Amino acid sequence: MNFLLTGGLGYIGSHTAAVLQQAGHHVVLLDNLSNSRLEVADRIGRITGTRPVTEVGDVLDTIRVRMALRHYRIDAVVHFAGLKAVGESVAQPLAYYHNNVAGTVSLLQAMAAEGVRSLVFSSSATVYGQPQYLPLDESHPTSATNPYGRTKLHIEQMLHDLAASDATWRIAILRYFNPVGAHASGLLGEDPNGIPNNLMPYIARVAAGQLPHLNVWGNDYPTPDGTGIRDYLHVMDLAEGHRAALEHLQRTTTPCDVFNLGTGRGTSVLEMVRTFEQATGQSVPYRIAPRRPGDVAECWADPTKAQRVLGWRAERSLHDMCASTWAFTAGQRSAPAPHILAV
Numbered sequence: 001m002n003f004l005l006t007g008g009l010g011y012i013g014s015h016t017a018a019v020l021q022q023a024g025h026h027v028v029l030l031d032n033l034s035n036s037r038l039e040v041a042d043r044i045g046r047i048t049g050t051r052p053v054t055e056v057g058d059v060l061d062t063i064r065v066r067m068a069l070r071h072y073r074i075d076a077v078v079h080f081a082g083l084k085a086v087g088e089s090v091a092q093p094l095a096y097y098h099n100n101v102a103g104t105v106s107l108l109q110a111m112a113a114e115g116v117r118s119l120v121f122s123s124s125a126t127v128y129g130q131p132q133y134l135p136l137d138e139s140h141p142t143s144a145t146n147p148y149g150r151t152k153l154h155i156e157q158m159l160h161d162l163a164a165s166d167a168t169w170r171i172a173i174l175r176y177f178n179p180v181g182a183h184a185s186g187l188l189g190e191d192p193n194g195i196p197n198n199l200m201p202y203i204a205r206v207a208a209g210q211l212p213h214l215n216v217w218g219n220d221y222p223t224p225d226g227t228g229i230r231d232y233l234h235v236m237d238l239a240e241g242h243r244a245a246l247e248h249l250q251r252t253t254t255p256c257d258v259f260n261l262g263t264g265r266g267t268s269v270l271e272m273v274r275t276f277e278q279a280t281g282q283s284v285p286y287r288i289a290p291r292r293p294g295d296v297a298e299c300w301a302d303p304t305k306a307q308r309v310l311g312w313r314a315e316r317s318l319h320d321m322c323a324s325t326w327a328f329t330a331g332q333r334s335a336p337a338p339h340i341l342a343v
């Protein structure tokens with residue numbers, strides 16, 4: 001089948017592109033390069049044997065999206081494109097509403113006009129807000145504490161409204177928990193600009209000697225070791241979850257449905273540090289620091305609906321998440337300049 005991946009050069013999109021190509025599908029990547037590099041398409045090509053067709057463009061450009069949908073005879077869209085930094089969304093809310101919400105309206109208008117009504121959307125466990133119970137299932141109440149989270153909630157509501165207006169839509173909303181790790185080749189991974197906000201890329205930079213120590217944001221939470229607990233999920237498992245969702249859309253009669261993608265297991269910050277050290281042999285010095293505003297103590301998924309309906313389950317271990325992150329990080333440090341890789 002032919003799939004359009006908006007934001008397909010980004011962290012999750014690139015892994016998903018590799019998985020879909022290796023399953024025999026054709027993918028077209030549409031990305032405005034705001035948080036990625038074209039060279040990623042070459043790397044997907046080195047992994048799969050085929051460099052994916054890549055359109056440098058913006059989902060806000062409705063005409064451009066329509067042309068791509070028509071030209072490549074797209075069967076379904078996976079919508080990864082979006083801005084995702086919580087702190088930045090507080091400082092620049094309009095940029096987030098414009099890019100994420102208006103960008104999705106533009107994409108949906110293009111899809112409706114071209115008669116492409118199958119969509120997988122990247123949502124987030126952030127829509128559960130402060131957990132009222134654990135594990136979090138899909139019927140847990142939703143709320144948002146920052147503009148980024150509100151863009152995801154607005155988009156989810158818009159997708160439900162759209163499906164209610166026209167039952168021929170087939171939409172899977174995927175709520176990701178904490179994606180980490182990298183492709184086994186070491187060619188794809190998460191490489192944020194500047195100082196990372198998220199735990200795993202920060203740990204990797206400390207292990208690489210690029211940052212002096214990890215700040216552990218709080219050790220006084222009501223958890224066994226006092227540090228925050230999250231449901232970390234291997235990005236390759238997540239990529240395979242998209243393949244399962246796309247296949248599900250071909251056979252379902254439900255216009256719009258929501259799925260958690262997580263492992264169902266919680267891991268604390270200190271457990272993650274220890275596992276990283278064991279998996280890589282690198283030391284990760286850390287200091288206990290005050291809590292980070294807005295953080296919840298614990299958050300993990302009930303992933304049983306995805307297993308039951310999509311036939312998908314996360315398989316890879318925390319050890320693998322750490323080892324693959326390190327293989328990618330170490331490879332980046334020794335890699336030739338991007339222009340050489342692109343030749």
Ligand code: NAD
Binds near residue numbers: 032034
């Ligand atoms: P990413 O930043 O690596 O990838 C997003 C890609 O979208 C980038 O390549 C960027 O250049 C592109 N993009 C942004 N705005 C665009 C636009 N208007 N038009 C075209 N391209 C655009 O992020 P990611 O981690 O791969 O996340 C993908 C999606 O998953 C996002 O929607 C994000 O909110 C969601 N998500 C991510 C996480 C996570 O922890 N990584 C967790 C939950 C949800």
Ligand code: UFG
Binds near residue numbers: 198202228
């Ligand atoms: N942490 C540290 N030090 C750091 C970074 C993080 O101790 O330098 C801790 C946090 O306090 C938290 C845990 O590590 O306890 C995980 O933090 P992340 O920033 O990696 O992940 P979050 O769960 O806070 O948030 C992420 C994304 C959100 C998304 C959410 C759910 O950043 O956008 O997962 O998918 F909404």
